[in-house]
Amino acid sequence: MNRRLVLLGLLAAALVALxxxxxxxxxxxxxxxxxxAYAGQAWNVMMGFAGQLSLGHSLYVxxxxxxxxxxxxxxxxxxxxxxxxxxxxxxxxxxxxxxxxFRFGISGVYFALLTIAFAxxxxxxxxxxxxxxxxxxxxxxxxxxxTWDLANFRGPPAMYYYTMLALxxxxxxxxxALVRSRAGYYWQAIRENEEAAQAxxxxxxxxxMLAVAISAAMTAVSGVFFAFYYNNLFPEQIFHISRSIExxxxxxxxxxxxxxxxxxxxxxxxxxxxxxxELLAALGIETPGIKQVFYGLLLLVVVMFLPxxxxxxxxxxxRL
Amino acid sequence: xxxxxxxxxxxxxxxxxxxYGLMALGLSVIFGVVRVxxxxxxxxxxxAMYAAVALFAAWKWDPFLAMLPVALAxxxxxxxxxxxxxxxFITRPEHSQFMLLVAVAIIMVNALLMSFGPDARNVQVDxxxxxxxxxxxxxxxxxxxxxxxxLAAAAALFAFFRYTLTGKAIRACADNWLGAKVIGxxxxxxxxxxxxxxxxxxxxxxCAMVLLVDVSPPLGPYYTLLAFVIVIVGGLGSMGGALxxxxxxxxSEALAGLFITPSAKSMFSFGLLILVLLLxxxxxxxxxx
Numbered sequence: 085m086n087r088r089l090v091l092l093g094l095l096a097a098a099l100v101a102l103x104x105x106x107x108x109x110x111x112x113x114x115x116x117x118x119x120x121a122y123a124g125q126a127w128n129v130m131m132g133f134a135g136q137l138s139l140g141h142s143l144y145v146x147x148x149x150x151x152x153x154x155x156x157x158x159x160x161x162x163x164x165x166x167x168x169x170x171x172x173x174x175x176x177x178x179x180x181x182x183x184x185x186f187r188f189g190i191s192g193v194y195f196a197l198l199t200i201a202f203a204x205x206x207x208x209x210x211x212x213x214x215x216x217x218x219x220x221x222x223x224x225x226x227x228x229x230x231t232w233d234l235a236n237f238r239g240p241p242a243m244y245y246y247t248m249l250a251l252x253x254x255x256x257x258x259x260x261a262l263v264r265s266r267a268g269y270y271w272q273a274i275r276e277n278e279e280a281a282q283a284x285x286x287x288x289x290x291x292x293m294l295a296v297a298i299s300a301a302m303t304a305v306s307g308v309f310f311a312f313y314y315n316n317l318f319p320e321q322i323f324h325i326s327r328s329i330e331x332x333x334x335x336x337x338x339x340x341x342x343x344x345x346x347x348x349x350x351x352x353x354x355x356x357x358x359x360x361x362e363l364l365a366a367l368g369i370e371t372p373g374i375k376q377v378f379y380g381l382l383l384l385v386v387v388m389f390l391p392x393x394x395x396x397x398x399x400x401x402x403r404l
Numbered sequence: 405x406x407x408x409x410x411x412x413x414x415x416x417x418x419x420x421x422x423x424y425g426l427m428a429l430g431l432s433v434i435f436g437v438v439r440v441x442x443x444x445x446x447x448x449x450x451x452a453m454y455a456a457v458a459l460f461a462a463w464k465w466d467p468f469l470a471m472l473p474v475a476l477a478x479x480x481x482x483x484x485x486x487x488x489x490x491x492x493f494i495t496r497p498e499h500s501q502f503m504l505l506v507a508v509a510i511i512m513v514n515a516l517l518m519s520f521g522p523d524a525r526n527v528q529v530d531x532x533x534x535x536x537x538x539x540x541x542x543x544x545x546x547x548x549x550x551x552x553x554x555l556a557a558a559a560a561l562f563a564f565f566r567y568t569l570t571g572k573a574i575r576a577c578a579d580n581w582l583g584a585k586v587i588g589x590x591x592x593x594x595x596x597x598x599x600x601x602x603x604x605x606x607x608x609x610x611c612a613m614v615l616l617v618d619v620s621p622p623l624g625p626y627y628t629l630l631a632f633v634i635v636i637v638g639g640l641g642s643m644g645g646a647l648x649x650x651x652x653x654x655x656s657e658a659l660a661g662l663f664i665t666p667s668a669k670s671m672f673s674f675g676l677l678i679l680v681l682l683l684x685x686x687x688x689x690x691x692x693x
Contacts, residue, residue, distance in 0.1 A: 137499055184682050193441050193498060193640075194685055197632050201677045204629060208671040219667075325625060329506055336503055373517030373621075380510035387503045388489075391496060 088404055099249055103242040111241050115313075117354045118248035119306060124334035124346030125255040126302035131332070132341035133259075133268060134295035135275030137192070140199030142327035143206055144174045144300045146319070148307025153224055153317055154216050163237040163312050171304045177202075178300030182293045191278075200325060207323030221318040224311065237312045244313050251309070252347070255302060260343055262298070271295055275341075303331075337386055339393030348395050356382060408540045413658045415541050419551035421654020423612050425647035426554035427627065428634035429561065430605035436641030437578040437598040440490055440501050444509035446627025448603060452478060452610025453619040454516055460527045467527055468553060471611040475557075475604040482603025487596040494595070513624045524618035532615060550612035557608040558647060561601065565643070574598055578641075630670075633677045639690025648689060652676070 103111055123145070130136050151173045152166035181202050185195050211219045232239040237247075262268045270291045273281040282288050311317060321327070338349025360378045364370075386394070431445045442448075452474055459470040489508070493501050531545045565571040577584040577594050585591055617623075630653070635641075638649025653673050660672040680687065 131499065137502075139502070188682050188685060190681060190685050194636070194681060196498070196502070197441075197636060198678065198681050200629065200632070201674045201681070205671060205674040205678065208668060208674070212665075212668060212671075325629070332499075333503075336499060340499065371518050372522065373514035376514035377511050377518065380507045380514065383507040383510065384489075384504065387500065387507060388492070391500055 087402075091402075091404070096253070103245055108241055111245055113354060113358055115241070115245045115248050117351050118245070118252045119309065119313075120331070120334050120350035120354060121347040122248065122252045122255050123303060123306045123331045124338070124350055125252070125259055126299050126306065127331050128335045128341065128346050129259065129262065129302065130295050130299035132335060132345075133263060133275065134271035134292055135278075136292060136295060137196040138199045138296075138299070139196045139325070139328050139332070140201075140203035141299075141303055141331050142323050142325065143177060143199070143203040144303035145307040145310060145327060145331070146203075146206065146210070146317075146323040147174050147177055148304030149311035149317055149322055150210065150216055150222070150307075151304075152308040153222055153311040156312075157222060157224060158215075162235055163308055164235070167305065167308050170308050171301045174300040174304035174307070175297050177206075178296045179293060182296040186289050186292050200328075203323055203325065203328060207319050210319035210323065216317070219319060221316055223317075224315040226315050244309075248309065251305060256343060256347070258302075263343065267291060267294060333383070335393075337383070337393055339395035342393070342395050342399075344399070345393050345395040348398070349393065352394060410659075410662070412541055413662045414655055415543060416547060417655035417658025418651055419543065419547045419654075420616060420658070421651035422551040422554045422647065423609050423616070423650070424630065424634055424654050425650020426558055426605055426612075427609035428631045428638070428650050429558055429643060429646040430602035430609070431631045432635045432638070432641055432643060432646040433561070433605070434599055434602040435635070436643075437574055438486070438490070438494070438595045440494070441498075441505075441632075442602070443502055443505035443628060444512060445606065445631045446629070447509040447512040447624035448478070448482075448606045449610045449613070449627045449631075450516060450619060450621065450624040451512055452607040453614045453623070454520055454525070455607075456611040456614045457520075457525045457527055457619060466529060467611045467614050468549065471553065471608050474611055475607040478603040478607035479600040481600075483596045483600035485603075486599030487592070490599065491592050491595060509624065509628070513621050516624070517621045520621070522620065524620040526618040527614050529615070546615040550615055553608060553612050557605060558643075561605065562643060564601070570594075570597065630673070633673045636677055636687055637680045639687025642687060642689045645687050645689035649687070 099114075102114055106114060123141070127138065127141050130138050148170040151170040152163055155161040155166040155169060156163065181199065185191075185198055190198055210216060216222050226238075229238070229240060232243050234243070263272075270281070270286050273284070273286060274288050274291060278288055307322075310322070333353055334349035335346040336349065337345075337353060338347065339345030357375070357379055360375050364375060364378075390397070427445070427449055431442055434440065434442050455474045455477070456467040456470045459465040459474070460467065485508070489504065490501070493504055529546070531549075534545045536543045536545060536548060565575055573584070573589050574594050574597065576587075577589060577591050577598075581591065584594075613619075634649035634653050635646055636649075637652060638645030638647070653676070656672050656676060657669040660666075660669040664672075
């Protein structure tokens with residue numbers, strides 16, 4: 085236990101100190117890693133803990149981003165107020181989907197396909213919503229980049245980095261608490277054997293709904309960050325199924341249901357993707373698609389030979 | 405409202421829907437037997453479409469001629485894919501299978517991007533501009549032929565499963581995996597065979613589809629989603645359901661394109677999917693597992 089805390093402390097210290105050493109490019113990569121670590125953690129609550137496979141988490145990223153973005157764009161309402169509206173909107177979406185799915189006993193592959201269907205449905209809906217710019221996208225005004233303006237969430241790259249670091253750390257702590265809470269134990273029981281859990285008197289419907297709601301609320305926050313970090317939103321991009329896949333790659337590669345898996349998975353995948361880009365640039369190869377082919381091959385190898393992800397064997401090696 | 409126009413749109417949707425149905429039939433057969441959802445299905449479809457484009461560009465082969473060698477090649481590729489990659493994943497959890505096939509899909513789409521570039525490609529044959537006249541209806545010749553090929557391939561597959569010993573053995577595997585093993589069936593080989601057959605369906609559908617639409621790499625994920633919608637609406641694992649679902653989606657897309665706006669047509673399909681999942685999750689013609 086103490087070894088764990090020491091290692092975690094060292095990692096935290098390194099992450100806090102990083103902007104002092106890193107250049108702007110490295111800092112943006114680190115921010116991206118933390119973003120995926122956070123989103124992966126959120127998804128992991130639903131799949132890793134409660135065993136409900138969602139392939140449509142881009143829905144919550146998108147709804148979160150568009151809600152906060154539109155409030156800022158149309159009414160000048162800042163991200164801190166918009167955040168709560170975004171969370172409420174995403175939780176409402178999640179509860180509707182969860183209610184419909186779980187009431188009608190939809191699970192497994194069917195549930196996964198239902199989540200895709202809702203995400204796609206919403207994507208096409210936003211494509212036709214003139215209020216948010218439709219397919220042409222919505223652009224938030226970019227201003228003063230030098231000083232920290234936390235109220236409007238405008239500032240230098242380090243501000244976004246620290247925000248994402250705080251979010252990722254918060255998600256880690258929340259998940260660590262959740263997995264040892266009553267809800268966490270119920271979720272794991274449902275994940276392992278839903279009928280047995282029900283026979284033990286666990287109200288599986290209610291606890292699954294809770295998992296979906298928490299996961300959606302956490303993902304909504306990443307959506308708000310997305311909106312104010314990138315400042316432009318396109319339905320085609322943000323709701324696309326590849327965005328959902330991006331989110332879930334980290335936890336699966338890192339180790340499903342583990343606390344550290346999503347973080348490690350996000351780091352490995354982002355660095356890998358960047359490494360391949362750099363390597364190809366150094367070799368002077370510019371064929372479009374070759375990077376993704378590499379990426380796909382690596383993914384294939386990991387999925388085939390490390391079925392439980394990268395983190396569990398490392399944890400054993402480090403005796404954690 | 406001009407009813408001839410509506411009738412023509414419905415007829416065109418129905419014919420395209422049959423090609424969709426054949427594509428989805430491949431997915432449905434694979435899921436029904438192997439119990440793995442092929443997340444690379446649409447990507448396989450686009451590979452077949454590009455194969456037809458390449459054969460046309462190289463030797464001016466009509467896509468209906470290219471259909472045969474492409475289907476044969478796809479059968480072997482599908483067989484190898486199942487025997488080499490997917491069989492070891494049969495007992496793994498769903499998300500693991502999902503990741504495997506997503507990786508395969510990513511590789512396929514981007515390999516296409518590498519070899520053919522991002523621009524849309526098509527095949528131009530002279531009968532694409534001709535049409536059959538049936539009373540008030542005008543049916544595109546290419547579309548009618550494509551639907552005919554789809555129906556023929558589907559009929560061949562139906563006959564194979566109903567009348568041949570191998571087909572019956574595959575159905576036995578689907579019904580009771582353990583029982584099939586007990587009576588000495590080589591389940592893994594039959595799975596590979598099934599995946600090969602499903603892939604051949606996709607190949608035929610792809611070669612037919614290339615006459616109706618332009619092909620570009622992003623079409624892959626789109627067709628994967630479309631195939632999911634169709635099989636779920638029809639009933640995952642049900643062969644007749646896949647064809648019915650294909651026709652329903654084909655017609656509803658065509659009508660949505662006419663009455664609302666073409667870009668909203670898939671919203672219609674996804675809405676239908678959500679309704680079916682909620683009200684009849686086993687699909688219109690599916691049986692409860």
